[in-house]
Amino acid sequence: MSKKLLSKNKTVRKLSRNEKQRITIANLALIPFVIKDYIDALIKAYNPTFTYELKAEFFYYIIATIIKRQNTYENKALKNIPVALNATILRGIKSNYNEYIDWLIEQEVIFKAENYVPGLSSNKYCFADFVLPSLKLDSTSEIVEMKALESSKVIVARSIQESEVYEENKHLLKWFNDDLEIDFERAVTYMEDLSYYEGEIFDLTHKKVHWNHQILALHHKAFYATRNEESDFRLHTALTNLKKIFKPFITYKGQELIGYDLKNSQPFFLIFLIDSIINNNSRIDNIIDRIYTKRIYNSFMLQKLREVLSTEGFQKEYEIFKTWVLNGEIYENMESIMNPKKRLGSYFTNKYIASKKVTEKKKIDNVRALMKGVIFTLFFSSLKTRNSDYKSFKKVFPNLVTVIEIFKRVANADFSKLLQNIESDCIIDFVSKKIANEYPEMPLFSIHDSLSTTEKYAPILEDLMSEYIFEYTGLMPKIEEERWRKYDYQVDYKKKVELHPEWY
Structure with a gap:
């Protein structure tokens, strides 16, 4: 099924000025099979009557968005936490979007959290207790097309090349193609066998729902990219949300990926921020203007x-x-x-x-x-x-x-946003762009404060990353190498050797 859908991604056209003013959402979405099956059965049996024409894809979009927003850095525990939905996007797709949300609540698929404060916070939603046991028994997902949700206010991007942020970040996003692969069967086997994680043995069933969603997105090439100037301004992709335990299964053109992390990145950029204020460095002026x-x-x-x-x-x-x-x-x-x-x-x-x-x-x-x-x-x-x-x-x-x-x-979150904006400006807009201009044939992937490439280009990346961070900050960074294939993903050593002897 995925190959048929992917064939549509090969033809990329430029967006018109009109289209650029519209909200963009991705065409491919992953929805847990048990939820999709349940929704389809209810629609067939009861045919809900809404103000405007019913579109089942909108139900799928809401479910997929909740899972995607639960798959974030803030939700490290990968719990079934309540998350906000973007009302502007929902309204752009369907003006009667509340009817869809209310119906999902009525059918006990999702529920609305009770800590909503009008004017101070947004409505937040998570999965209802009714569907959680089914999700834990069967975490498989189905990939669905969202093309039916296109409207005068919303454009459905057929590929990552049509995302709103592609052109400005093309040097990084162009590598999200058919050559970026995950060894899906082995990743699934590893996930199913995993019972020990982050120093504890406990029920991992809901984590596995999220993990399955992450590896399926890569397996089906359901690539996406977002970058919000009003928040952290980081580039978010299918790799930034991928749990580190699955890095050993990722390859590009069959080659292992090797990453280079900026050590102590947040304290490092704090030093740069303070030095910039002391020395009246104008480089941070635009970044500060975004926050304050x-x-x-x-x-x-x-x-x-x-x-x-x-x-x-x-x-x-x-x-x-x-x-x-x-x-x-x-x-x-x-x-x-x-x-x-x-x-x-x-x-x-x-x-x-x-x-x-x-x-x-x-x-x-x-x-x-x-x-x-x-x-x-x-x-x-x-x-x-x-x-x-x-x-x-x-x-x-x-x-x-x-x-x-x-x-x-002014606001507690401002400081963390400021450091993340500085990091993003340095790594995404300066360092990686300079490297890409110098070596346009080098595959390059970013995960916030780190850059990764294939074995062939790893020594070049290591040298240039240090050089250009120094050029941006005037500070000599400490860079750590991370071999994705050898990542220590916190499983008993004996268990790792049994599962993947070829890595040791």
């Missing part, structure tokens, strides 16, 4: 920042922190000042569970992971956090934390 209004930044934030940055206390702290980051030893050095205590052979940290609205203790075996969590809390927590690690770090680096908190004064 000129009035707020120039009249309030910049004045406060310069006051803190000019103090002797900040300069002493910054010299230490900057050395740690640029030496690639930030987590090791943080351990010495945080002095974490082991209990029963493990470390523990407090983690806020938004869905339960409670703080729970989480076991962490690796002290590096624990210190990474402290930085994550430092960058992403609210100003009102009661996290003990945050307070401990602030005691040692009070002026540095004050600088970070200035960036959070």
Whole structure:
């Protein structure tokens, strides 16, 4: 079925000016077979009556969008969390979109979360308890076409080449073609046999629903790309959402992929941000303008920042922190000042569970992971956090934390968005474009702060990535190699050897 659909992707035409003003959605969508079968049966039996002509594809689109939005970095646990749907897109497809959502709720396919606050938050939806057991028993998905949803306001892109962001990111997106493959059968076998993940043994059934969706998207070549200037401005693709445990099964033209990650990327770009403000570097001006209004930044934030940055206390702290980051030893050095205590052979940290609205203790075996969590809390927590690690770090680096908190004064998420925008501008718009211009024949894939290519071009990528990050930031980065085929995906070693002896 997928080959027949894919043949339509080979002819790519340019969009007209009119079409560029329309919202774009992807033509191919994955929907769990059990849900599609259930919806089809209900439509056939009861033929729901809506204001306008019924289109079953809209039901499929809503379901596929919920799964896709649950398959995000924010939902690392891959739980059945409530997610928002884009009302502008839904309304563009069907003005009576609420009738479709209400019908799915009535049929107990999805339900609406109760924490909606008019004017402050969006309606959020997740799968109802009625369908969850069926999903867990059969996580297979079917690929369906969305062409029937095209309207005067929505264009359905037949391929990734027709996505809204393709032309600006062509140097990366052109490699999403038939040569990018996943060894689907082996990936499925591995997933079905997996019972141990991230240091714990527990029920993985709902995770496997999401994992199956991720590998099916690659298997069926249901490629997509999004990049939102109003949020993190990162390039999101079928690879950025792919769980690392499936990297060993990915090849391009049958060749292994090798990636290069910018070590300690968020602290690294914090250093670049602070240096840019101190040295009046205009490179960040446009990025800051995306996040903050000129009035707020120039009249309030910049004045406060310069006051803190000019103090002797900040300069002493910054010299230490900057050395740690640029030496690639930030987590090791943080351990010495945080002095974490082991209990029963493990470390523990407090983690806020938004869905339960409670703080729970989480076991962490690796002290590096624990210190990474402290930085994550430092960058992403609210100003009102009661996290003990945050307070401990602030005691040692009070002026540095004050600088970070200035960036959070208007909205807590602004600081993380700012760092992600800087990262994206550096890696996507500067580094990868320069490499692609110099070596247009080099396959190049981005996953946020990392770039990957095939074995043949790996040494070139490693050298140029360091060179161009330095050219952009004036800072010498630490780059780590990641061989996708040899990725340590946290399964018992004996089990890995039994499953894939050829890798060892």
